[in-house]
Amino acid sequence: MEERFLASLRRLNTAIAILIGVVLFACAALVIVDIVLRRLGASLGGTDEISGYVMAIATSWGMAYTLLELGHVRIDLLRAKLAQRSRVLMDLLSLAVLAGTVTLVAWKAWPVVARSLANGSTANTPLETPLALVQLPWFAGWVWFALMSWATLVVAAMMVLKGGFGRAEATIGAFGEVESATAEATGAPK
Numbered sequence: 001m002e003e004r005f006l007a008s009l010r011r012l013n014t015a016i017a018i019l020i021g022v023v024l025f026a027c028a029a030l031v032i033v034d035i036v037l038r039r040l041g042a043s044l045g046g047t048d049e050i051s052g053y054v055m056a057i058a059t060s061w062g063m064a065y066t067l068l069e070l071g072h073v074r075i076d077l078l079r080a081k082l083a084q085r086s087r088v089l090m091d092l093l094s095l096a097v098l099a100g101t102v103t104l105v106a107w108k109a110w111p112v113v114a115r116s117l118a119n120g121s122t123a124n125t126p127l128e129t130p131l132a133l134v135q136l137p138w139f140a141g142w143v144w145f146a147l148m149s150w151a152t153l154v155v156a157a158m159m160v161l162k163g164g165f166g167r168a169e170a171t172i173g174a175f176g177e178v179e180s181a182t183a184e185a186t187g188a189p190k
Helices: 002-039 047-068 084-119 131-161 165-172 177-186
Strands: none
Touching: 002 047, 002 131, 002 165, 047 131, 084 131, 084 165, 131 165
């Protein structure tokens, strides 16, 4: 059951990652058009501002995808020397700290968004971008990352409580270069 739930979350986050990729591609195309226009003596203007906004939004939404794909960087020097049960407990601890930290980031981001909404704030740039248009999707990405962190933590904890240390490690573990190379050589999943 836990694996099906995580598979659903992975599919959803993969769809979000593809959408974010399309947005990044469109942003890159906009920058390229602006560069070409500059060579011709014209410019769209504001592409640096727009690309900054797109990067902030893409980062906040991309974090949940990276979490579920085990792509976050961890220093696993100590972890690699521990038994499976200890590794899984360390993984649970690190995921709990991550979930708490991301929740705090989302919590502290809301007043920024609320202030922009209340004041009708705009960027101090020639585009005068309404900041809420940028901050709302950025904030939503942090909330989504927090929700995915907590959901993954709960699922992994359920696996551990059922004695599925191997399943939990496959769900939230960190796999070093040696383990990845071994898995590739044997054809086993990473």
